[in-house]
Amino acid sequence: MLQYRTVPVTPFQQNCSILWCDETREAAVLDPGGDVPRILAAIEELDVAPRLILLTHAHIDHAGGAGRLARELALPIVGPHEGDKFWIDGLVQQAAMFGFPQAEPFMPVRWLKDGDTVAVGRTTLAVRHCPGHTPGHVVFHNAEAKRAFVGDVLFAGSIGRTDFPGGDHQTLIDSIVQRLWPMGEDTVFVPGHGPESTFGDERRHNPYLRGT
Ligand SMILES: [Zn+2]
Numbered sequence: 297m298l299q300y301r302t303v304p305v306t307p308f309q310q311n312c313s314i315l316w317c318d319e320t321r322e323a324a325v326l327d328p329g330g331d332v333p334r335i336l337a338a339i340e341e342l343d344v345a346p347r348l349i350l351l352t353h354a355h356i357d358h359a360g361g362a363g364r365l366a367r368e369l370a371l372p373i374v375g376p377h378e379g380d381k382f383w384i385d386g387l388v389q390q391a392a393m394f395g396f397p398q399a400e401p402f403m404p405v406r407w408l409k410d411g412d413t414v415a416v417g418r419t420t421l422a423v424r425h426c427p428g429h430t431p432g433h434v435v436f437h438n439a440e441a442k443r444a445f446v447g448d449v450l451f452a453g454s455i456g457r458t459d460f461p462g463g464d465h466q467t468l469i470d471s472i473v474q475r476l477w478p479m480g481e482d483t484v485f486v487p488g489h490g491p492e493s494t495f496g497d498e499r500r501h502n503p504y505l506r507g508t
């Protein structure tokens with residue numbers, strides 16, 4: 297069964313999540329945006345064995361610590377979708393633009409696409425491509441635990457910004473309706489920022505998603 301702990305990182309309080317399989321204690325670090333020492337301390341405290349880094353998308357607050365963490369722990373970086381390559385290529389400029397410490401450049405060993413799966417120990421994450429906030433944004437779904445890690449696609453009471461290069465409002469709404477809602481009303485999602493919620497609660501109460 298999939299377990300996880302969320303560690304908020306960076307001045308943007310981005311939810312880095314450590315996911316692990318409770319049978320093997322093999323783990324994935326999802327969206328290590330920064331504050332790498334804090335992530336390393338959580339890994340040690342949880343006593344899990346990190347095997348890979350997962351990225352939902354390549355904004356600096358989600359990906360800024362990926363290069364350093366990959367180097368320090370010799371981990372492969374998996375995801376996001378290739379549509380975010382321009383954000384990875386521009387990581388240095390992103391750090392300057394948002395006043396982040398300098399980020400180590402990296403390149404994923406594997407791009408993800410809709411319908412892919414990623415193993416964490418004996419648990420499996422299903423990959424859905426959810427463009428709109430960024431063109432290459434993906435989310436990770438574990439049906440057994442009824443959990444989804446959705447980055448900046450959807451928040452409790454809000455949705456992702458679409459005013460960055462490559463963003464598009466209607467594309468984001470389509471991603472939410474076509475790819476998140478089918479995961480089920482009782483599925484709990486971990487957003488990139490802020491508290492968890494369920495898809496059912498957002499479908500009923502989120503002001504940006506009325507009538508979906
Ligand atoms: Zn973002």
Ligand SMILES: [Zn+2]
Binds near residue numbers: 357
């Ligand atoms: Zn973010």
